[in-house]
Amino acid sequence: MDLAVTIITYREIFQYEAEKKKGRSSEDYKKLSASVALDKGDMANAGIKAGQNVSMSNDVGQIVVAARLSEEDEPHPGIAFMITSPWSNQLVREDVCKISVPGYKRVSAKASPSTETATDISDLFKRITA
Amino acid sequence: MVKAVCTGCSLLCEDIDLTLKAGGVGEANNLCRKGFGHFSALFNERTIPRVDNQEASLDQAISEAAKILKNAKKPLLYGWSSSSQEAQKVGVDLARKLGAVIDDTTSFCQDVLMDLVLKGKIPTCTLDDVRNFADVMIFWGSDPTNSHPRHLSRFSYYPRGEKRQKGYEEERDSIAVDVRKSSTAKLCKYYFKVAPGGDADFINSVISVLDGKIPRVGDKKKMIELGTVLRKAEFGVIFPGLGLVSALQDQMGLLETLLAKLNSIKPYKVIPTSEHFNTRGFNQLLMSETGFINRVSFKGGVSSNPDLGIEGASRSCDAALIIGSDPLSELPFGVARRLAKMPLIAIDPRRSLTTDAARVVIPSAMYGLESGGSAIRTDGVKVSFSPAYPAEKPNDEEILKRIMEAV
Numbered sequence: 197m198d199l200a201v202t203i204i205t206y207r208e209i210f211q212y213e214a215e216k217k218k219g220r221s222s223e224d225y226k227k228l229s230a231s232v233a234l235d236k237g238d239m240a241n242a243g244i245k246a247g248q249n250v251s252m253s254n255d256v257g258q259i260v261v262a263a264r265l266s267e268e269d270e271p272h273p274g275i276a277f278m279i280t281s282p283w284s285n286q287l288v289r290e291d292v293c294k295i296s297v298p299g300y301k302r303v304s305a306k307a308s309p310s311t312e313t314a315t316d317i318s319d320l321f322k323r324i325t326a
Numbered sequence: 327m328v329k330a331v332c333t334g335c336s337l338l339c340e341d342i343d344l345t346l347k348a349g350g351v352g353e354a355n356n357l358c359r360k361g362f363g364h365f366s367a368l369f370n371e372r373t374i375p376r377v378d379n380q381e382a383s384l385d386q387a388i389s390e391a392a393k394i395l396k397n398a399k400k401p402l403l404y405g406w407s408s409s410s411q412e413a414q415k416v417g418v419d420l421a422r423k424l425g426a427v428i429d430d431t432t433s434f435c436q437d438v439l440m441d442l443v444l445k446g447k448i449p450t451c452t453l454d455d456v457r458n459f460a461d462v463m464i465f466w467g468s469d470p471t472n473s474h475p476r477h478l479s480r481f482s483y484y485p486r487g488e489k490r491q492k493g494y495e496e497e498r499d500s501i502a503v504d505v506r507k508s509s510t511a512k513l514c515k516y517y518f519k520v521a522p523g524g525d526a527d528f529i530n531s532v533i534s535v536l537d538g539k540i541p542r543v544g545d546k547k548k549m550i551e552l553g554t555v556l557r558k559a560e561f562g563v564i565f566p567g568l569g570l571v572s573a574l575q576d577q578m579g580l581l582e583t584l585l586a587k588l589n590s591i592k593p594y595k596v597i598p599t600s601e602h603f604n605t606r607g608f609n610q611l612l613m614s615e616t617g618f619i620n621r622v623s624f625k626g627g628v629s630s631n632p633d634l635g636i637e638g639a640s641r642s643c644d645a646a647l648i649i650g651s652d653p654l655s656e657l658p659f660g661v662a663r664r665l666a667k668m669p670l671i672a673i674d675p676r677r678s679l680t681t682d683a684a685r686v687v688i689p690s691a692m693y694g695l696e697s698g699g700s701a702i703r704t705d706g707v708k709v710s711f712s713p714a715y716p717a718e719k720p721n722d723e724e725i726l727k728r729i730m731e732a733v
Contacts (some may be wrong), residue, residue: 207472212363256660262342323663
């Protein structure tokens with residue numbers, strides 16, 4: 197079952213550190229970037245388990261990332277969180293909102309369980325430079 | 327140990343002592359996790375001069391960069407937030423000489439807020455004022471614990487200050503307004519969760535409470551308590567982030583209205599939370615040179631419009647010089663893809679998706695560690711720095727001067 201979510205992206209210090217110490221191609225950076233935090237109830241309804249890969253897609257692009265359980269105190273059905281990265285940017289619309297800030301904070305997408313491996317940054321680079 | 331100024335974020339911490347060891351930072355005092363990562367970057371993924379994916383000499387790379395810029399009908403010069411004031415000045419001069427478009431990273435981030443601050447439309451103050459006098463801090467759509475890790479400890483919450491000798495325990499209140507319970511929100515005394523895009527409604531509710539009316543959104547009891555905290559403040563400061571800016575979109579006037587309301591009761595200021603170490607410096611410099619903080623074209627005189635930002639420029643420009651920025655990683659897929667199709671010149675100390683896609687790569691020294699200069703802190707204070715470990719690589723200013731001579 198597809199799960200409709202609004203993704204909110206945010207900055208995170210451990211991901212920044214991983215990029216600076218080991219580079220964008222490192223596994224540490226990928227582990228934190230190719231990941232989406234979902235609401236517990238949403239995961240149960242969509243049959244998604246923590247650690248399982250999910251396909252995230254919309255009319256802009258598609259990525260495969262690992263699902264993780266949100267650490268928010270309160271339920272937040274329909275809301276997902278991703279650390280800002282080249283992975284999340286595959287789903288961000290290029291048309292900008294009224295003051296020209298792209299919709300980093302409200303990305304509409306569908307999530308569904310996937311058996312594929314998480315998208316690699318080399319694949320993202322190929323898509324950007326294709 | 328060597329003294330250093332950290333260029334890891336726009337707080338420009340000046341109290342860093344560190345040593346380097348083979349392959350990384352050795353001992354360090356006062357360096358936060360972000361700063362440690364930033365300086366550790368000196369030891370990996372460094373760029374080398376390249377032209378068309380082939381290793382080249384610095385001279386060849388600079389010559390090829392000049393050729394691309396000269397042959398372009400509408401070149402874009404983009405980045406600038408991680409360059410010194412001196413390099414930014416040369417960059418603006420280069421844009422003027424080329425009749426180019428020049429834009430910085432705030433055009434897809436917080437430029438609308440910086441514009442209000444720099445034009446004096448909303449009141450601001452320094453972070454030193456915050457440390458010494460502020461007693462109510464509002465982190466609104468911002469998470470400095472992750473983006474500016476020493477914000478709370480150096481300035482906004484934990485330290486003792488001239489009139490705040492009892493610090494956060496007794497004399498400072500902290501409030502987080504955010505769509506998620508961020509690391510900063512977890513540290514704050516009050517957390518108000520807003521729905522995505524719900525910040526405008528929240529502002530209206532705060533204004534209602536301050537007017538003695540019933541708030542339309544939020545827990546009424548908590549909102550009334552918030553009103554009491556805001557009214558009792560002696561000196562309040564709002565630290566907005568991209569969360570607030572992107573939620574308000576074209577309703578930034580609401581923030582001005584809220585500030586006018588708050589200031590009719592007690593002094594309230596705003597300090598942006600710019601991400602890169604010299605974001606504000608570029609905006610201030612370009613405003614002093616052109617009257618605009620970004621999105622400027624020097625073709626046939628000075629002009630500015632929204633389409634001259636990186637998003638629009640990626641459609642209309644035919645070559646780009648990218649300095650100290652990685653738009654292919656940071657921007658939405660469509661914009662990144664269009665940029666990747668044009669001849670790119672990347673000036674950067676480190677490898678990135680942008681340098682990987684660039685026709686010309688010019689390695690530069692890392693500011694703070696390898697090169698000196700000056701920058702403007704996120705609150706407008708100028709900070710000068712010397713290189714902690716001078717490198718033989720040229721810095722952005724030197725590279726841009728050489729390109730300027732060659733075009």
